[in-house]
Amino acid sequence: MIDTDLIATENRRRAEDLRRDYDALGQQLDRRGVDIEAVKAKVAGYGVAIPSWGVGTGGTRFARFPGPGEPRDVFDKLDDCGVIHQLTGATPSVSLHIPWDKADPARLRDKAAAVGLRFDAMNSNTFQDHAGQALSYRHGSLSHTDAAVRRQAVEHNLECIEIGRAIGSRALTVWVGDGSNFPGQTDLSAQFERYLDAMGAIYDGLPSDWRLFTEHKMYEPAFYSTVVQDWGSNLMIAQHLGERAYCLVDLGHHAPNANIEMIVARLIHAGKLGGFHFNDSKYGDDDLDTGAIDPYRLFLVFNELVIAEGRADFAPAHMLDQSHNVTDPIESLMLSAIEVQRAYAQALLVDRQALAGYQQDNDALMATATLKQAFRTDVDPILAMARTERGAAVDPVAAYRASGYRAAVAETRPAVSGAGGGIV
Amino acid sequence: MIDTDLIATENRRRAEDLRRDYDALGQQLDRRGVDIEAVKAKVAGYGVAIPSWGVGTGGTRFARFPGPGEPRDVFDKLDDCGVIHQLTGATPSVSLHIPWDKADPARLRDKAAAVGLRFDAMNSNTFQDHAGQALSYRHGSLSHTDAAVRRQAVEHNLECIEIGRAIGSRALTVWVGDGSNFPGQTDLSAQFERYLDAMGAIYDGLPSDWRLFTEHKMYEPAFYSTVVQDWGSNLMIAQHLGERAYCLVDLGHHAPNANIEMIVARLIHAGKLGGFHFNDSKYGDDDLDTGAIDPYRLFLVFNELVIAEGRADFAPAHMLDQSHNVTDPIESLMLSAIEVQRAYAQALLVDRQALAGYQQDNDALMATATLKQAFRTDVDPILAMARTERGAAVDPVAAYRASGYRAAVAETRPAVSGAGGGIV
């Protein structure tokens, strides 16, 4: 963990400027009828989960270029996640991936407690073959033509639930790579039915206080068809399984030009929005840092979430899911968590009453200007003030770099050599 | 109509070559275990509807360049449609658009009977303002914020049903342009709810032996959001309305790269595939001639339809829906109807038993090769033989050109001058 004195010292250097900016913003918002303290309180209460695998350097099928101090196991990952939460105050939980993060539950609970974290949704993995696995997922997992493979995949998911129960998780996220690379390779309908059957068996094993999240994706790793290719199929799945089944939206898993905030609105309308994997993309499932490419789109998603706040049973799970190929993952995750908070804060600033009036009157210009005014408000002082008040860093990246954490862990974690991705 | 002697003469000139090609193909198919006569019989029994508006020259928002002999009204359109069916034998019905095609029902029935056609689904129009209309659809129709506008739009649809009953139609197709051009212009969820309410009122007025088709479209004329933007929303609508509500798939209304045949398979699985608007596209809703850009994609759609043939209550409506900007619409519609037949015939050739085996064994290469073998079979002799046997033309375009039909109607139908589209 980072020395709290260092954080405090860093914060003190920025305190006066922050106070001045915060007050100026507070006055401006007050004129707009917004109480800056109320916004700050909501932001301070907001958290987004970190995926355990996010703290390692990612890669592509062409190559992976590891950095210094790559985490060796789930305990190293929890250390890194602890640092992120310590400096941002925005990431109170961690989502594990099985079997990558398999370990003794008691040790996991102890470690998480030690670094101030709790466990979010469990993630199963049937898109890779693992050491000691009896049957291969080369040709699919939950939708495989061979019932034995499907059974193996179901049992793996049930095991994930078991592990999750032991460490306090309350949800299972299922993403599969099942699909096909050629027209005709699979019977599209039969494959979907096999998937539904297998998911039904998992749902049957779901504890009554858990939720099941299924995740759609247009393509990759399958390049002609994917069994859960879009939110329409995902909705059919959630409807088929039952009331504790929900749809998960990964921002990078859609067709070019898709209106994602509209998909979010539809799933809310259907009562089936389970949660998010936040990231950003320009081309495909690029898994870039949240808000890096199109921050207005992220704001528009949060605009829908703020509209839905307070609906019965509306409690979507929020997680980052990114691939950090050229940055220090800890730095990227810190800034991404802040980008999510920023979008939330901006969405809270929207003058809802004025907007409703413009919408009713079909005053498109003033309606969109109302959103824009909220979006272009620089809410950085609110986010920074929320951080400093809870002992996190005003400038998390500066504090992190000043701490020397990366160099320190690189001393004990052995260097990893670069490696080709899937193509070699 | 075209002189039947002319058709017979044209056909006689091609009879010997056609017989030779048909026999050679028959032998080849026989080796593959396929009875060419059975395929020909299915093709001969297949028909696709013509949209009345398709026989006029189309245009873009930039311009429209009419040709000679543009139809003046619905009766001219029925004449043109009659010619298409006479020469192809593949287009036994016409779909009307109200108010464009409003006319005395008795005269419509008589005219249709005279040209050998019947009436397919009715189409309502609430995406334009019409002469004498009380309220404008500028800001929406069935989902407008003003209840009076919604009521006007509902009543227009009910009137379409009334007209349809009088002329023997059995279905109503609803496509609206409702949506928004700016983030925030509409409350995405509230707009959807208003749409559902209004559609509910239309559904309530649907005769018990009618079907209601709703059509999704990603964008255009609305360029930020569209109330029925994709098949997911469309499915929610059909589920909401009831068992006689179905989803209509226009091949050009999807996101870039979308796997359309998979959407078809999912809607079949949900029991909600209502029918098709056939056309082709490279970029957006280009409304190009069916099969003009990607004939294999069309084949893959028909592959799903052939798989589903014989399912209970499976009777999707087939219609062409194209914009003919640079060709004679009659010629384009004839060739497009034949392209649809071609895809159907090719899909019938797939060796289903072999394919199922390859799929079960995950032999992706042979599975896709099985589809490819069917697709690359030149089924032209089957289609031409089916035509000649029913008195239609072996080469419809040649017969049409030989007939001088276009020049003849241009004598009585006045020339239309070119005009700008929406931008001027």
Added chain:
Amino acid sequence: MIDTDLIATENRRRAEDLRRDYDALGQQLDRRGVDIEAVKAKVAGYGVAIPSWGVGTGGTRFARFPGPGEPRDVFDKLDDCGVIHQLTGATPSVSLHIPWDKADPARLRDKAAAVGLRFDAMNSNTFQDHAGQALSYRHGSLSHTDAAVRRQAVEHNLECIEIGRAIGSRALTVWVGDGSNFPGQTDLSAQFERYLDAMGAIYDGLPSDWRLFTEHKMYEPAFYSTVVQDWGSNLMIAQHLGERAYCLVDLGHHAPNANIEMIVARLIHAGKLGGFHFNDSKYGDDDLDTGAIDPYRLFLVFNELVIAEGRADFAPAHMLDQSHNVTDPIESLMLSAIEVQRAYAQALLVDRQALAGYQQDNDALMATATLKQAFRTDVDPILAMARTERGAAVDPVAAYRASGYRAAVAETRPAVSGAGGGIV
């Protein structure tokens, strides 16, 4: 024009708040080493041209819904453009489209002077057929297979130059719809060569102090191929024609997911960036208001322009080019001009020295954070202060609405009824 007293009164009501926000921002920027006055001066010196056709309500191929007070001719359009510049101070010039705006040059000059405007680039129109035109552009214009049609199109462009010379324009923009709707319809190479030949004849007629802009577009109105489909073809054209030929970039004319700022950088590198048609898009050439969909993308384009500022012969022309289908065009154009200024102001705030260091060190995180810091700065007070200091409105839309301009012109300009677009 708007009563200047009204503007002054409106501005006085907002003066105190504006001063407070401007001073707070000035202090914040001062800490970042930025002189707010220098930024304001650059913004105040910046202008973007208005297209004359932009002040009329636009439409789609499906419909056009005119509003009250549609301009009847170019003189009405100049009135509307004068109001836009009066209230924003950001749009000092107007771009005419021939033959839509054909009129006596002396009267045009006088009118422009009267409303405080000058004339920007001339636009030719060979994508529509005009009354009295000898040959049709149905199958192309500058690239038509018929030399007589090409000659007619060339002569029209030469006439545009003549008109432009008479009113003080210095550039010709050529956009054509030429292309094809079917594979094989044209010989792609021969069509390009015919286009190059015809453009060569236009270039030969270009005055020595003029520039020639060619505009690429992926598709629409042609839906299979377009003769100037992308910046690569556009570059080949500019290279072929000569040193006064440049490429024009319309933000909405690219493939899905294209990195437009990179295209801008490449054209700058080639010395061939001629200028912009600003707008925004989510799907295709949506012609939405600039910055309405992805304001960060607009900022990234201006980031490239600020980098290139001061290069020899670097003087790109800036114009708005939008279709206002659901808003008052005057309002949309005012806000869009301000959005362009906003992106420019934000790009001026980028800490270039810090950024260069991060780039050199491959510190991707801090490099992108440097851009983000500039982007999220709310520069509204700078833009508003620049406006008020020149007598324009602090809040142009509020002043415009208070003025009653639209209602006033609707008294004298007759109502236009709604009309179908290209499809009917």
Added chain:
Amino acid sequence: MIDTDLIATENRRRAEDLRRDYDALGQQLDRRGVDIEAVKAKVAGYGVAIPSWGVGTGGTRFARFPGPGEPRDVFDKLDDCGVIHQLTGATPSVSLHIPWDKADPARLRDKAAAVGLRFDAMNSNTFQDHAGQALSYRHGSLSHTDAAVRRQAVEHNLECIEIGRAIGSRALTVWVGDGSNFPGQTDLSAQFERYLDAMGAIYDGLPSDWRLFTEHKMYEPAFYSTVVQDWGSNLMIAQHLGERAYCLVDLGHHAPNANIEMIVARLIHAGKLGGFHFNDSKYGDDDLDTGAIDPYRLFLVFNELVIAEGRADFAPAHMLDQSHNVTDPIESLMLSAIEVQRAYAQALLVDRQALAGYQQDNDALMATATLKQAFRTDVDPILAMARTERGAAVDPVAAYRASGYRAAVAETRPAVSGAGGGIV
């Protein structure tokens, strides 16, 4: 290699049917004025290169699922390539990737001669870090900010040329992954200039009888910008370097909806089309089997190539470049080579004279119908006859499976366990 008796036996079983189909097709083509023997001769003279890396199972960043008998080194790969050529007669050359295929040149030459192959273009690799490499390519190679990294990358390319000279290659293909994942990460123009400089140094080292191919790609592995992102940048590079520099087109490297055959036509017009990497794609750089997704698009590319046949200095290099994730790579490469031949044969069937007439007359319908007639002709008998006449297999996959080659090599080549791709 495969036992020639086995091939002969297999062929004999199919000889009679093949002869019958060939004759029937010959008669049909004769009626269309086409000499089937001439077409067969051109097809028989056509070859496409195999990439050495294509014979190993590919993968994605998520996983790789190796099959039995994965090649251990370049000599195993040459064995596999030899089998492909033996059975198809269509793949006379192999393209090596350095350092993956580094080996003693004399042994390489001997091995190639033994299996009946020659060497095509050399491929350098600066998108991965290799064992023993001094500097990392994590942040770029030929365009890196550090001159030492650029120099290392240049020297690697020069070494590739040296190796190529020793084994009889005559071309170097350069593809780099350089780009950025974040706006601002790189100075887009400066990065391009560094790339041009480095490529200039490689070009300086190019033997006078060699060609240099640069390959553009929209994205992946860089997800915000790529230094050679499209054909426009690629053209600028080839123009900058000199007359032996050409652009390489990989069919999967373009934006969604791009008209690839038009890009081909433009590069031919510029005299800069260097060659192809053939594959197919539905979403991104999917690297699926050639013709698997959109066979008509492949035909349209070959249509442009046939038009350009015979132009001075027109000799594009043809290579397959695919990732075989779920099929036996040998089988996929055999069928893909045949798909390329098929598209070529179909393009040869186009009635050029009729087409030119329709194009001149703007008869779009008949022009596109002329292409379609050629495309839908089942040329399989021509391809099979060409194969059998040279001792290759009428049905290569059947012969391959009958031979037991895969099982045989799996005996000597050790099993490879499944592995995660870049993400773990």
